[in-house]
Amino acid sequence: MSHALHSAVPTLPFEWYLDQAHFQRELDAIWYRDxxxxxxxxxxxxxxxxxxxxxxxxxxxxxxxxxxxxxxxxxxxxxxxxxxxxxxxxxxxxxxxxxxxxxxxxxxxxxxxxxxxxxxxxxxxxxxxxxxxxxxxxxxxxxxxxxxxxxxHDPEAAFAVEMAGLASWPLDRLRSAHTETHVKAFNWKVFWDNYLECVHCPGVHPQLCDLVPVYGTGQLRLDDAPGVQGAAAEVEPRLRDGARSWTSDGQCRLPEFDGLDPQAIGPGMRFATFVPSVFMVAHRDYVRTVSVRPIDVDHTEVSIEWLVHPDADTAAIDLAHLTDVGRTVVLEDARVSEFAQRGMRTRPGANGVLMPQEYDVRAFQTWVAARLRGDALAAPVWEGDVRVES
Ligand code: FES
Ligand SMILES: [Fe+2]
The missing domain is CATH 2.102.10.10 (Rieske [2Fe-2S] iron-sulphur domain)
Structure with a gap:
């Protein structure tokens, strides 16, 4: 079912991305409560x-x-x-x-x-x-x-829905293969606005679009376009034929996890999203976390961690093969996110407009506004049933 927006919806005011006093209100209403x-x-x-x-x-x-x-x-x-x-x-x-x-x-x-x-x-x-x-x-x-x-918010209730999709991964026993942290010049909301849409994918992520062809259409799911229908498995993003993981050649060089739920791993990746601080994406051979921390209104720290099979020999891992795609996507996203921040600063009184495929950006921004009003929503109400990093 398409979740596309049918009418032009304004974004949050740019001022919310630029004003330090507003940033403090978001810390109080969101970051100090979640x-x-x-x-x-x-x-x-x-x-x-x-x-x-x-x-x-x-x-x-x-x-x-x-x-x-x-x-x-x-x-x-x-x-x-x-x-x-x-x-x-x-x-x-x-x-x-x-x-x-x-x-x-x-x-x-x-x-x-x-x-x-x-x-x-x-x-x-x-x-x-x-x-x-x-x-x-x-x-x-x-x-x-x-x-x-x-x-x-009860933590179980806060985690349960998103974590359910990762239930067949041995999360407790994963080993850390690599962690890295980048400080970038954008407001923390820009990170999520960007994560939650794929309109930018064709222009920003050529390697990822080759690996996950649906992203190359500028959509999170094929049925975001008018008139496209089909079972979820036919319209959701999945790895190109022959690829098994988000690695530089699409193949797994690490031990694959045993007993994964075929439905969960079917597309080749499974996301769990915990706004405002982290998302996780699980593959056949590794799980990656991308976490964010607000530094000030204009700066956000982004950390990436690659977690692998408990039996993997972490000293012998080909890190370039493992980390290339995930790092490239994060840095490509960070580059355009910094452009977004810089551009909003030149028109501080304005706002933008959302395109039909940006329904989860809308869900996120609606949630931010609700939290600032004092509504105690534990998480945004996502429209799509599949999270994607895009
Ligand atoms: S002992 Fe005095 S401030 Fe800690
Ligand atoms: Fe992206």
């Missing part, structure tokens, strides 16, 4: 391993405690608020987090255990001054945080 991707659980292997996850102006310490559990705390001392971490990642090898300012120290479960040079003080109970917790959830080896003190 489940956000923080990384693979394997980043925290040993007791005391920590990483700081920065979201807007917020810093969160994520660590593994003495019971083997992941914990997350605001990176702010309960004495006078100092940041606790002198590095962005490392290990609290002593089992304590010690503030660099006046040396208060905390256990890995956040309890305040020492306040040096504090004479007796009436009305001060250390039990009331533990680190402030941030909610944390895990799914398939992926770690998510939520900065809302009382998250409005």
């Amino acid at each position: 489940w956000l991707y923080a990384g693979r659980e394997s980043l925290w292997l040993r007791e005391g391993d920590f990483r700081v996850v920065t979201i807007g102006t917020r810093r969160v310490i994520v660590l593994r405690d003495g019971n083997g559990e992941l914990q997350a705390f605001h990176d702010s001392c309960r004495h006078r608020g100092s940041s606790l971490c002198t590095a962005e990642a490392g290990r609290f090898a002593t089992g304590r987090i010690t503030c660099p300012y006046h040396q208060w120290s905390y256990a890995l479960d956040g309890a305040l255990i020492s306040t040096p040079r504090r004479p007796a003080l009436e009305g001060f109970d250390p039990a009331d001054h533990g680190l402030q917790r941030v909610s944390i959830a895990r799914w398939g080896g992926f770690v998510f945080l939520n900065l809302d003190p009382a998250p409005g």
